[in-house]
Amino acid sequence: MQQAIFYGLAATIVVSAIMTVSLRNMAHAAFWLLPTLLGVAGVFLTLGSEFLAAVQVILYAGAILVLLLFALMLTHGLAEPSIRAHNKQKIIAAFAAAAVLGVLARAVTSQSWEVTLAALPADSTAAIGRALVDPRQYLLHFEVASVLLLAAIIGAIVVCRKPKES
Amino acid sequence: MHPSLEQYLILSAALFATGVFGVLARRNAVGVLIGVELILNSANINFMAFWRFISPHTMEGQAFIVIIITAAAAEAAVGLALIMAIYRQFGTVDVDEIHTLKG
Numbered sequence: 618m619q620q621a622i623f624y625g626l627a628a629t630i631v632v633s634a635i636m637t638v639s640l641r642n643m644a645h646a647a648f649w650l651l652p653t654l655l656g657v658a659g660v661f662l663t664l665g666s667e668f669l670a671a672v673q674v675i676l677y678a679g680a681i682l683v684l685l686l687f688a689l690m691l692t693h694g695l696a697e698p699s700i701r702a703h704n705k706q707k708i709i710a711a712f713a714a715a716a717v718l719g720v721l722a723r724a725v726t727s728q729s730w731e732v733t734l735a736a737l738p739a740d741s742t743a744a745i746g747r748a749l750v751d752p753r754q755y756l757l758h759f760e761v762a763s764v765l766l767l768a769a770i771i772g773a774i775v776v777c778r779k780p781k782e783s
Numbered sequence: 784m785h786p787s788l789e790q791y792l793i794l795s796a797a798l799f800a801t802g803v804f805g806v807l808a809r810r811n812a813v814g815v816l817i818g819v820e821l822i823l824n825s826a827n828i829n830f831m832a833f834w835r836f837i838s839p840h841t842m843e844g845q846a847f848i849v850i851i852i853t854a855a856a857a858e859a860a861v862g863l864a865l866i867m868a869i870y871r872q873f874g875t876v877d878v879d880e881i882h883t884l885k886g
Contacts, residue, residue, distance in 0.1 A: 631801070634801040638801055638802070638805035638808070643811050647817065650820070653824070657827065666845060669845060669852075672849070673852070677820070677824070680856065684863055685816065685859070685863070688867065710803075711804060711808070714800040714803045725792040730837075731837070732836045733838075737835075738840065744845075745845045745849070766853060770860065773860045773861050776861070776865055780871075
């Protein structure tokens with residue numbers, strides 16, 4: 618059963634990711650990103666982290682995808698099939714991607730991993746919440762991430778602002 | 784029967800390779816950013832699988848994923864703002880035609 622769910626999620630993720638990078642129409646490509654992101658959320662669920670599955674759906678499928686669609690609509694060439702979607706390196710890029718996949722798959726299968734199948738903590742959501750605000754664990758990382766977000770907000774506004782008429 | 788660690792790692796490798804193809808082959812700058820998002824997602828699958836199969840008692844894997852998702856949101860916001868600025872300046876978002884450093 619778990620195997621069947623995993624293969625279903627994996628097929629969804631890989632097929633829609635391939636559609637995302639290969640479709641000519643950028644709007645369709647961005648929409649094909651949605652099954653990929655939801656599939657990754659499903660993988661998080663099968664690995665026992667409900668909190669990050671919810672974060673994945675809200676942040677990726679909700680916020681980032683909408684942001685990408687806005688950028689596509691505000692720049693032109695959205696639905697013009699006459700524009701080529703890929704550059705001249707398409708064939709080389711496909712070979713490079715296949716080579717990356719081959720190397721990674723070889724690296725993964727040639728190892729013997731020391732897997733423990735210990736039971737999950739009873740409430741992983743509470744555990745991650747405590748770990749993130751614990752000064753001996755990830756409080757510093759958490760604060761740095763919030764400063765990074767603030768810098769990104771200000772940076773995006775400054776970069777995107779209309780230049781002053783001179 | 785549970786899926787093994789290797790299966791998750793292979794899935795993430797496939798997603799990574801797809802993202803690499805997107806980054807290398809897309810002409811639209813937004814398409815390149817979508818490829819980067821795929822790569823970040825594959826990294827998240829890896830962190831989550833290692834967390835589950837190697838050390839489910841500590842919270843390193845999960846904390847890493849929270850930070851990565853935050854960085855991905857920041858990257859998307861700044862990247863798309865840059866794309867808008869480039870579009871205003873050059874009238875195109877084709878990464879092959881944006882090859883000048885002059886303003």
